[in-house]
Amino acid sequence: MINDLKDKYDFELRLATKKEVDTLVYFIAEKKWEDSRKYIKSPKPKVIKVEKDDFISKERRYIFELIGSKVLVQDYKRYNVCIFVYNYIREHSEDTIVSLTFRVISTKKGMEFLENEDVIFNLRELKNSVYYKKKVKSGRRNRPSEESIQKTLEIKKYIEMTNPEMNIDKICQEFGFSKTSYYRVIKWLEVRNM
Numbered sequence: 178m179i180n181d182l183k184d185k186y187d188f189e190l191r192l193a194t195k196k197e198v199d200t201l202v203y204f205i206a207e208k209k210w211e212d213s214r215k216y217i218k219s220p221k222p223k224v225i226k227v228e229k230d231d232f233i234s235k236e237r238r239y240i241f242e243l244i245g246s247k248v249l250v251q252d253y254k255r256y257n258v259c260i261f262v263y264n265y266i267r268e269h270s271e272d273t274i275v276s277l278t279f280r281v282i283s284t285k286k287g288m289e290f291l292e293n294e295d296v297i298f299n300l301r302e303l304k305n306s307v308y309y310k311k312k313v314k315s316g317r318r319n320r321p322s323e324e325s326i327q328k329t330l331e332i333k334k335y336i337e338m339t340n341p342e343m344n345i346d347k348i349c350q351e352f353g354f355s356k357t358s359y360y361r362v363i364k365w366l367e368v369r370n371m
Contacts, residue, residue, distance in 0.1 A: 186300065187255040193248035201248060201261050201281060204288045206236035209328070213353020239331060243267075256300040259283045260291070265327060267334070275330065275366075279323050282308045290324055321362045328354050329362035 182188035193201065210232050214224075244263045251260040261281045269275045280291040282298070286307040298308070321329075332352050336343060349356045 182253075185255075186253045189250075189252045189254065191250050191252060193250045193261060195246070197250065197259075197261070198246055198248050201263070201288075202237050202240045202244075203233070204281065205240050206233045208290070208324075209236050209353065212324075212328075213351075215353065243327075243331070253300055256304045257285050258298070258300055258303045260298075265330065267330075277323070277326060277330075279327065284308065292323060293320075321358070321365055325354075325358055325362050326366070328352060329359055329366070332359060333363070 210229060213232070243265050247263075249262040251262065253259070259282070261283065263279055263281075265275070265277045265279065267275055280295075281288055282291055282295075282303075284303050284305075284307055286305070289308050291308075295308075332348060332354065335352070336345075336348060345359070346356055349359050
């Protein structure tokens, strides 16, 4: 099957180069910066470049620690489309682990997070555009998004590494995440013994 993809799409399944991992990590860190700005109440304070660069630099260190340097690339060279697949793996408690897989699609127009439901891709259309996910029309999903799970795990790890008695409101605000979403994801993970 992979040989068929190789012939038709110039497909290659490989590990990402250091430059590709750096690009992916920077994209994730920049998205976290943008997300952190969403939850700041109006009027939003003016951001200085140093503040943004400092935030992204710290996030990049956390992300490298979480995903490591092993990123799988599904490379469709004929269409200049790549899908990056990476794992977040850590010990949850004695003899248990948390293992989550995330995906990011990259076209020449940009990068975007993929959800588990994103499984069919029109390479011809993606060749010259970005991939736009289908938005949930109304209501809340039963399963939190991959991004929410990842952010919740990062907050949980941050709390474990620092003072567990810290104010969760301030921590969530620092991470640009709502406290309600944090507790909802924590409950979702606990029900599944993660």
